Amino acid sequence: MKSRIVLFIVALLVWSLLNWVPDWQHLVVGIFIALFVAYMTGDLFVKRPHVLKHPLRYWYFLAYYLPVFLWECFKANVDVAYRVAHPRLPISPGIVKVKTNLKTDTGLTFLANSITLTPGTLCVDIDRDNGVLYVHWIDVKAKDVESATKIIVERFERILRRIFE
Amino acid sequence: MSSIIGLIFISLGLAFDFFGCLGLVRLPDVYNRLQAATKCVTIGTCSILFGTFLVVGFSAAGLKALLCIVFLVLTAPVAAHAIARGAHRAGVKLWKGSVVDKYAEDKEGEI
Incomplete structure (x- = not known):
């Protein structure tokens, strides 16, 4: 209701x-x-x-998530524009695996959307039971799970856990 | 004043859209092209819409432009996930210069 x-x-x-x-x-x-x-x-x-009742969550969303998201989004665009405009096309793509601790639907959706709109990464699939995301990365810097998680997921996960969990 | 800032936003958006389309032509495979298509085209179009809002102000068209930004940011990544996942499931190979494909390793037995 x-x-x-x-x-x-x-x-x-x-x-x-x-x-x-x-x-x-x-x-x-x-x-x-x-x-x-x-x-x-x-x-x-x-x-x-009940999540909608906490005013603090809105505050975190507006004050922490949005500025980080907009800044990363802008960086992503400059990054892709640079790669595309470069005559030698400096890419080394691949699909890596990252781990996440978020459990709720909304949290996972926002995490995947944020990953897609940030530099060089595109979320391909989610395995909810194991908490695993498969991410296509235009310029792979780390192949193993831990360091890829550190680079891609962590900056958003900290904020999103406070907002949606 | 705000119409000048709006025009700046619109020209920035046009530039990003241009790079997005260039990426669509130049990059090698489906996944890389999706990267260019989602990122550059999303933010480019959002920037054009925001510039429109600044130019026309709080009128009917301006508020519709703001709503369009929200819908675009929410739906464009979802469409990209769907296309990427569908392409991988349908057996579209990664570009030959790709470094690693953990998804194929994990899903090998399922398909």
């Missing part, structure tokens, strides 16, 4: 942003549509509603 209420609020918010400037006709239609969406898919949206 809590999940449905959260989804209703989010859907109404997205609807009113899509129909800016809001007036009452849009809002009435939006309330009906948001109710329908929340009724149909509500129980899939949030698995653990």
Whole structure:
């Protein structure tokens, strides 16, 4: 039920942003549509509603995760642009294996998305039972599991554990 | 003032998009091309959208551009995972200069 209420609020918010400037006709239609969406898919949206109540998690998300993510994202782009523009194409690609301690769906999703959008790495597959991610790396610096984990995963895992676990 | 900053963002985004497309042509195999396609094109397009938002301000188009940024950042990596995993499962080989493939070693018996 809590999940449905959260989804209703989010859907109404997205609807009113899509129909800016809001007036009452849009809002009435939006309330009906948001109710329908929340009724149909509500129980899939949030698995653990109690997480949404901690204000500290939002603070960590905005103050720690977003700046790190944006900076890494920018570095990733400069890095890829450099490799692509270089006449000799300096790449040595490969798929490495890294370990993670995160367990929840949201945490793993955010970790995989962050890995994909950061320098030189692209998440290929997740093995949830063993806590293993397979990561395609455009310039392999370390082949064994421990040192690859240290380079790729750690900087995000510390932050994401506080936000989503 | 904000429209000048917006134009700077739009031209940065165009440059990144250009490098993304260049990577799509120059890099050797599916996985490397996905790297260029996800990173450069995502941030390039986000940058263009953000520049649009700065130029037009808090109007209907500006808020839609902001929403598009959120959807793009959430969905582009997921599409990349799906394509990469599907390609590997379907037996697309890595480029011959690749160093290591732990995924193939671990999944050998399953397929």
